[in-house]
Structure formats: structure tokens, C-alpha cells
Amino acid sequence: xxxxxxxxxxxxxxxxGCGPAKDAxxxxxxxxxxxxxxxxxxxxGDSSKRDDKYGEDYLKCNSKxxxxxxxxxxxxxxxxxxxxxxxxxxxxxxxxxxxGDEDTLSKLKxxxxxxxxxx
Numbered sequence: 716x717x718x719x720x721x722x723x724x725x726x727x728x729x730x731x732g733c734g735p736a737k738d739a740x741x742x743x744x745x746x747x748x749x750x751x752x753x754x755x756x757x758x759x760g761d762s763s764k765r766d767d768k769y770g771e772d773y774l775k776c777n778s779k780x781x782x783x784x785x786x787x788x789x790x791x792x793x794x795x796x797x798x799x800x801x802x803x804x805x806x807x808x809x810x811x812x813x814x815g816d817e818d819t820l821s822k823l824k825x826x827x828x829x830x831x832x833x834x
Contacts, residue, residue: 754822756776761774771783780814
């Protein structure tokens with residue numbers, strides 16, 4: 716009986732850790748895409764584009780959702796100044812940005828963390 720009592724909390728703890736981590740850093744856009752999908756948001760696009768000038772790995776999930784991962788914090792800051800994100804609704808985390816509609820980004824914020832900017 717004691718094994719069952721110890722086993723149940725362990726199973727709950729393991730299941731709780733299965734989702735994406737909040738405010739995580741992703742090594743590339745494929746890893747961020749996996750976290751987006753694990754958060755319950757579809758991202759059927761799977762062909763990323765690399766921009767070495769800005770240290771950006773970019774993927775367009777669909778016509779309303781795009782994700783980017785940057786090599787360094789400085790690359791993300793440069794991208795924010797070069798691209799006029801003030802006209803976009805986006806979710807930004809450590810070295811990543813997700814552009815999309817407010818409802819989708821709010822859902823992702825609950826799972827991935829980050830800061831939501833609404834235009």
C-alpha cells in the first residue's frame with residue numbers, strides 16, 4: 716500500500732513536467748515549434764529560413780502565426796529595432812518572438828511565458 720501512495724505523487728509530478736517550460740530558451744526554431752505544438756497551438760509549417768545577418772531562425776506556421784529564434788540577446792534587440800514590431804501583436808521570450816493574433820498568443824503566454832505586446 717505504501718508503494719501506491721508514493722507512486723501516485725511521482726506520476727503526477729512526472730505528468731506535470733511534460734509540457735514546455737516557461738521562459739525557456741530554444742536552440743533553434745524547430746525546438747520552439749515543438750513547444751508551440753505542445754502548448755496546443757497548431758504549427759503545420761516546418762520549413763525554416765535562416766538569416767545569418769540578424770542571427771535569426773524563422774518559421775511561418777501559417778498565414779497568422781510566425782516564430783523566430785535568435786542566436787543572442789543582441790540579435791533579438793537588433794531585430795526589434797530593424798523590424799517595426801510596434802505594429803504587430805507578438806509574444807517575446809528569451810531570444811524568441813512569436814507573432815500572431817492576441818487570442819493565440821495569450822494561450823501561448825500561459826504555457827511558454829514571455830511578454831505579450833498588443834498593437
